[in-house]
Amino acid sequence: MTTHKIFSMSFNRVYPSYVKKAERKGKTKAEVDELIRWLTGYTQEGLEEQLEKGNDFETFFAEAPQMNPARRSIKGVICGIRVEEIEEPLMQEIRYLDKLIDELARGKKFENIKRD
Template identity: 75%
Template sequence: MTKHRIYTTSFSSVYPLYVAKAERKGRTKVEVDEIIRWLTGYPQEELEAQLEKQTDFETFFSEAPYMNAERKQIKGVICGIRVEDIEEPTMQEIRYLDKLIDELARGKAMEKILRRA
């Protein structure tokens, strides 16, 4: 079975799209980074190193220091598919991130995005 092409796409090629989506809606790169750090456990320096290395999505998520256990609370539809129903673990992690960025762009409060409230 062939892997989906997102797995081999560099995270750094999609990252500016996350930032642009957030900024179009009045949000910031700082908030995007906070979401990524919350989800993956990367400190800011390591996140920037991953971006500089042009790490692919599969490696980005497999090398994450820790995936936040609270991510299992992320529910909803992204790209027409419910994130909680995605069976392939790496694809689910990618879609969790997509969903969090969508929530940011829709104006949701950071406390709610980061499942603190």
């Protein structure tokens, strides 16, 4: 298994970039948080605790209460790679999150992003 640099990167280091990307397009931090909670099963308090702890991406996803099974319906290209074809499980989870934030920033309807 290839260890990617992002696996050991602190989630709280990347989180502000997610928020900034969304806010530049008129979206809110609350919407970013809702997508993260939808994907991972964290409560808002749990998400904030993860941010305070400074856990890396690997730990952030490992400690996620329940990954949403609907995430498997996330399709498309992020960083030039189709998310549904990524073989490394942790990298796929990270790219699912990236894709959700990207869709939010592109103005996709919130209800459609969550794929409920």
